[in-house]
Structures are given as structure tokens and as C-alpha cells.
Amino acid sequence: MESIAAAIAIGIGALGPGIGIGMLAGRAMEAIGRNPEAAPKIQAAMILAIAFTEAIAIYALVVALIIKFV
């Protein structure tokens, strides 16, 4: 049962950030396409924003690991 709980926690928890990162990267690429000269700035901001989004998946992962191993 614990394994199922951990799997559900990370499985559902990864959905939101996955969609979020996809949208983020898509928009960033659109922006780079429109203004290729601003690519370094957009990339830096994009990576920062992705790291913030990814943190939510990491929270789910921490919860899953706590369920499984503690």
C-alpha cells in the first residue's frame, strides 16, 4: 500500500510541473523566435523559471520518498 501511495504522490505531483515547464519552454522559444538577439536573456530567465516550477515536482518527490522510506 505504501508503494502505491508513493507512486500516486509523485505521479500526480509530476503532472502540473510537467505542463508548466512545457508551456514555459514553448513561450520562451516563441520569444526567441521573435527576437533571436535576446536569446541569452530569455534563456537565463527561462532556466530560473523552470527551476522554480520543477521545485513543485520536487516537493511531490520528497513526499513520496518520505512515504516510502520513513
Add this chain to the structure above:
Amino acid sequence: MVHVSIAPEILFTFLGIPVTNTLLTSWVVMVFLIIISIIISRNIKEIPGKLQSITEVIITKLADFLETIAGSKEVVRKFFPVAATIFIFILCANWIGILPGVGSIGFTHVEEAPIHAENKGEIVTEVTKGETEEPQESFVPLLRSVNSDLNMTLALALIIVTMSHIVGLVTIGVRDHIGKFFSFKSPIKFFVGLLEFVSEIAKIISFSFRLFGNVFAGEVLLVIIAFLVPYIAPIPFLGLEIFVGFIQALIFTVLTIMFLGAATTAHEESH
């Protein structure tokens, strides 16, 4: 199956304080940084040598980057020492954490039956009881990535949040700073203050769990990949971990600057 433990393993106790393997690694990182900084600061020259120019490039790049985030030069100039220290420490800690040998060199520890100090007569029975069961053998690594210990990241988060409050109290005054959280001027302001108060606690949690989660997840990922495919396959993941370690150090620094910058600005009165 591979062994994963969220809590760091205790190596020995010193004057009643348990010394864990993450604490030992953080000492290694500190010694490393102190030696490097002594070497660099000893021979600063007008015409920089190799080491000095590398350091200068890192420092100026970091300062320029933080300036684009914080928006003003004064904030960065004010808080650059603490932010850069945190950046360099977390970066070194993350990168030393993925060196070969960290987490793999250690000793096996045979789990003993719990010993109660107050009644020594029971120890014998406990031990004899333990012998009938299988002795629990566990592997204790000598070194372990510093930020894969929640205590460490929580301590860093508490340092930053406490510092932002002290800085806020000093720069914008006690009344204005406390007024951010408890305001009875209007119901809306009261509610906003309440939200600020909650966000202050959420800040500590998100701050510490972000770093801990990323580094710990990286450790687990590397262990599991090495367990499934021992050769070649872990190499791209090692590259990923180097990248993640850098990004997380950067994010911690950016958030530090943002919080400290926000603490030094009072809520503007728009009406």
C-alpha cells in the same frame, strides 16, 4: 535493493553532540573554501595571475547577474557578501557531493539493540534477545552530500529569513516592518498582513525543501541508475547533477537577494 535513508547517518558523538556524515562533509567544504580563499587573498596583485582572474570573473559575473534580478545596484552592493558566500558554499557543497568516493566510501555498521542507560541490568537480556534475530547490518558512508540533509538547508533558510527580518527592522524601522504583518488600518490591509505572515512561514519551508529535494533526489537518482546500469549510463546523469547543483545554488542566491531587497523597501502608500 539499494539503501536510501533520508536522515544522515551518525558517525560518532563529540561531547554529546552527534556528528553526522553530512556535518563532516560540510567541514570538508569549509576547509576547502578557507584554504582557497587564503591562497587567493595572500597574493593579490595589480596584474592578476590565473587564480585571481578566475575569481574576479566569477565575482563580477555573479554581481552583474544579481543586478539584473534585483534591479538596483545598491541592494546588490549591500548584500553581495552574504549572497555570494551562500552561492559559493552551496555550489562547492553540491559539486563535492557528486565526486566519486563521497557516499561510496564508508564502513558497515552492525545495528545494536537499543541500550537503556538507566537500567544496565536489561542490557544483557536485550543483547541476548538481539542475537536470536538476524543482526541488522547497514552501510554508513563516511561522506555525504551536504544539502541532502534537511537540517542543513533548514538552517540556511532560517539564517536568510531571520536576517531579512533584522535588516527590515533596521532599515525601514520597527513600526513599518511590523506594520507589514499586523495592520489594523482597514480590513483589506489586515488580510494582506495575514497573508504576508503565512508567506513568511511558507518561505522557510519552500526555501529548505527546494534545495533539499533537488540534491536528495539527485543522490537517489544516481544511486538507482548506478544500481540498474553500472557502466556508462550514469554519465549523463552526472552531467545533469552538475547542472542542477549549479542552478540550485543560483536560485538560492537569487531568492536571498530578492528577500533581502524586499525587506529593505517599505510598502509604498499608493493612496
